[in-house]
Amino acid sequence: MPTYTLKDAEALLGIPRSVATRLVSEGIITPTRGPRRALLFTFQDMVLLRTANSLHDAKIPTRLIVRALARVKASRGAGQPLTGVRIRAMGNEVATRDEGREGWQAVSGQMLMDFEPGDPGAAMVQSLHDARPPAADAQDWFLIGAELETEKPIDAEAAYRRALAAEPTFLDPYLNLGCMMCDARRFGDAAELYRSGISQLPSEPLLHFNLAVALEDQERPGEALTSYERCIQLAPDFADAHFNAAHIYETLGNGMRAIRHFNEYRKLQR
Template sequence: MTDIQVQAPHTLRSLQEMLGLSRSAISGLIANGFVQPARGPRNEYRFSFRDVVLLRTAHDLQAADIPTRKILRALQRLKATLPSELPLTGLRITAVGSTIAVRERDSQWEAESGQLLMDFEVAATRGSVAFVEHLQNEDAIPPPSAQTSADAWFAQGEELEPRDIQAAEAAYRKALAMAPDFSDAYLNLGAILCESGRQEEAAALYDAALGQRPDVALLHFNRAVALEDLGRLPEALEGYEQCLRIDSTIGDAHFNAARLHDHLGHRREAIRHFSAYRRLQK
């Protein structure tokens, strides 16, 4: 196997099989410079995993019925306006109605115009952890008292997250002090820790959570994300696999497992998980 085949192991055919993208869509992305595949011994295209991640983003946008031309136009603007050191695949890109929205840390904007957008939820991608869905009616949740139940502290944490993350963290911790097996509180608290760069704390929290609730797939998934951010890749991969043993329908776990298998040189396992991810997107 040549160096090119090691660094860029995916062919055009295997890419189509994994992601379900048409040859013309891939060709359009190449022509516009959004992916720059290498050339193999027979001058064939060879794709790195970074290319796969970018093309997966395009695939997800197509699945949201965004026209290919609009995807290319949005990505072209992104490439022209973002700092060169910021990888395009490190962003969260999703469809909000007919708009392609981009989120990078605390900023979020419309990809084609560059206009800033107000609060919206962004679909999970690599590096994201799963939150339990926020409650929408803020007025329905009274401030908890010392005698309040764990459920009420959890609800208070959800209500506080958009405007006071420290108070939300404290509320989730109070819920867990009352109910040490409260999996949703672990999920939301751990997600807060990860989003604020406290992955070591998050991993320890998820270890404690799994001691109480080893049957919750999303706890394994979120723990794996934290471990991956810490560079503990074999442990992270096992976490994604355990998540899928409990619930094989979690698409992002398949995608993340495929990415790590690919990084570790496990081509067959990577393709198996990519194929499962693709089936779940149909």
Template sequence: MTRRAHSHDYSLRSLQSLLGVSRRVVTGLIDAGFVQPARGRRNELRFSFQDVVVLRTAFQLQTAKIASRKILRAIAKLKKELPQELPLSGIRITAVGDNVAVRSGPAQWDAASGQHLLDFEVAPVQGEVAFLDAAPQNLRNREQQADEWFALAEQLLETDVVGAEQAYRKAVALAPRSHYDASINLGVLLCEAETRCEEALDVFDNALTHFPDDALLHFNRAVVLEELKRYDAAFDAYGRCIELDPTHADAHFNMARLSEICGDNEGLLRHLSAYRRLIG
């Protein structure tokens, strides 16, 4: 499947508000060449989802009490020393004490001094630059990272659907046993695209391997199956939702509608009655 290009939906001011990054840090990152924003109609800077992730790293380093001047100095030095062909996705940045440390492949070093570091735990995050704690990688860290990606997805949802999808997928992949809220929202997002219902079904099926007795997941899966016109499977999925949550009014309503489609007048009346009772 071809990935669509990211749109440049963020102004400098909106980024500062969203991430709490100072203008000095943002302009320093631009000068260092780590972000290459586009220009808007009035020649203003516009940033992409990829830029958001890079700038979020800078913000997290700030919250780790790394001085802005040290962040800028480290990034400027990195720009000079890293091979030109090294992609940005190959860089991992973290705070170690009050220093900025970097890992690229097996090598890890202090960003400002260039001194190599030993026994420095780096999580195997694929893709964009990500902020990592100095603490060893464990389940708690992965849960925290997953929650941060979910929060970013929620922030992007209204302005960058492609970016939100990627962030939801990051949350699902990082969470030790999948990420419930990210799975729900990702599946709904894909289903809303109409042509991606099969992908949405895969998301819900995967989530159900971790949360097999969740009524909402079964309901959403049933909606996707109905969109795909797999009515028998949808009916069974709605039925499972109602088994788990007899008060789920929407499941009764949808089962009533499916019963009507299938010519089951008894089922139509039974589920419609249950729906009216629950909402009344």
């Protein structure tokens, strides 16, 4: 299994040494020791360090990052990895979502009803890019759906579907509706929607990427990997696709391919 030094973590992820070492000293991450007692991180550790760095970039104080991740770790129980939890910054707080739970504030445990997809770990991608201007009716229904997402998700879904009926090649409704479905844990519905989108827009890398994320949430890593690889074929500079593919390859025990994709991610981050 490949390992990474603290210097690697700083270079690849951009995480400040002070944040990484604080996570180690607090027991959030437990790396092994190499020659001269150098810290050696696993790929799972690197995923968590990447999440911590995203929170740091969002101006979350280090002490709050540590407290939040410590509480999440305690809630998972012994032996349960933190990489299964979706973690993101929400304003000046750290919000999480775990299996079987709604969004909750990591430090206080308070429920967050407006938790949205798009966390730093395995984030769903939302985009306002479209290959060409959609029909007027489709655009109108899309805007209605966007306005209704928070308060009336059922009506929002109906509006997005009306937009797609009017313009099947309109990218944005696929992305927004798919993210809504995944946020509601309707991963199978999301995957079906993304496949429908791919049938209309086969060369759109965002659809392949989001399909891969939905398949990962269904615990179908092999199929997810195929979609990540297709995304990378279409967009070789899609950094998150390389990172997520590396994570799956590492989990499946294919260290060589994991390293190859992680090196591509590193080059793109530079």
